[in-house]
Amino acid sequence: MLRPIRTLAAAAAAIALVSACNSASTNGTSPAGSDDAPGNTRGVTADSIKVGGIVSMTTASGYSKKDTDLGAKARYLRANAEGGVHGRKIEYLGAEDDGQDPAKNMAAARKLVQQDKVFAVSPMSSVTFSGADFLEQEKVPTFGWGTLPSFCGPKYVYGFNGCLVPTPGGTLNQTWPEGIGQILGGAQGKSVAIIANDSDAGKFGIRTFQQGFASAGFKVSYAKASVPGTAVPSDWSAYVKEILSSNDGKAPDAVVSVMQTPNNIGLFTALKRSGYKGLLSDPTDYDPGLLAQDATRQALDGIHVLLQFQPFESTDPKMAQFKADIKAAAGGKDVPLNMHMLTGYMSADLFVSIAQKAGKGLTVESFQAAAQGFSDTGTLVGDRALPKGQKDSFGCGALVQLKNGAYEVSVPFKCYEPIPFK
Secondary structure (H helix, E strand, O other): OOOOOOOOOOHHHOOEEEEEEOOOOOOOOOOOOOOOOOOOOOEEEOOOOEEEEEEOOOOOOOOOOOHHHHHHHHHHHHHHHHOOEEEEEEEEEEEEEEOHHHHHHHHHHHHHHHHHOOOOEEEEOOOOOOOOOHHOOOOEEEEEEEOHHHHHHOEEEEEEEEOOOOOOOOOOOHHHHHHHHHHOOOOOOEEEEEEEEOOOOHHHHHHHHHHHHHHHOOOOOOEEEOOOOOOOOOOOOOHHHHHOEOOOOOOOOOEEEOOHHHHHHHHHHHHHOOOOOEEEOOOOOOHHHHHHHHHHHHOOOOOEEEEEOOOOOOOOHHHHHHHHHHHHHOOOOOOOHHHHHHHHHHHHHHHHHHHHHHHOOOOHHHHHHHHHOOOOEEEEEEEOOOHHHOOOOOOOOOOOOOOOOEEEEEEEEEEEEEOOOO
């Protein structure tokens, strides 16, 4: 597993990880040689901050979020190159693989805290987060993509672009329904079918997006979390038949899949073969690596993908910085960019930004105090604010379309007014 550097090579293109020595951490005392106030300083020494991640690197379906780890590594490398966080280097242990298995997710959380003694978990990217209660109980600041309920409400858990599946009283991000409405020339009189996996994430996705599309003016003709979450169906005909007759016996104007790439390939291929000509969209298939295979490229051609960050095609200077950081973390190589890299990168970025605000006397208590009044603007996910982000989405996003073997921006990055979640 990759470990972060304690020093960086002088040339950015030659940046590489070097093993960092494991310094003993303390609980309830100040790091040796520092002037920190007493508090919970697990994973903090006079010159380092220990951080680990939990990512679905391998899964039964073959879908992988492994590049989330590279994205986090890239951001931590830059933080270290810039002098660290008030002189402390980030000792990134890399990500534990939970295999999208709840038991492994919990085991990974326990290992990082009890064995590795990390100060924070960043990134956490999986469709399961059974370790959330444990991390909250242990007061471990945790950062990831807020697509699970555990990112909405707990004191120590943060979504890099806010809470995306809130409890009643929170708000919903309207990027997807507003963007699709814009492509279709308006939502009024248009119908949409929403399909997801039979999992916790899928059920919450159906609940939230069903409300979001309805609020935008769509008729939601179909909304089911019915696709097995552990294996990709070999026969999609039953799902296609239901969807294509869901709009009072007719096909809906749009089909929205809240699923991962292997499922999307199967579903969209079956829909196209059935003659469906409506809009197809999902939130996961923004990955230039998918274009390397003809079959995959053809299956996803024409698909509009939801993004909750600036597209890679953006000319924003922060996107140029992201690309340079990824190249440095990849040993100076140009690697295909994907959304998982951005997930890891922005999870790490939010952690680093709050830690910087917490000051030299870094403890869990000072970190949490800094988080409660944290805000910044113009990031790759829009304007950020806490504790707002532990209840609400930051409300920003874009849509891109895979067209003729390349991604094009179909709806530019924009921040939309969130709606109340009921």
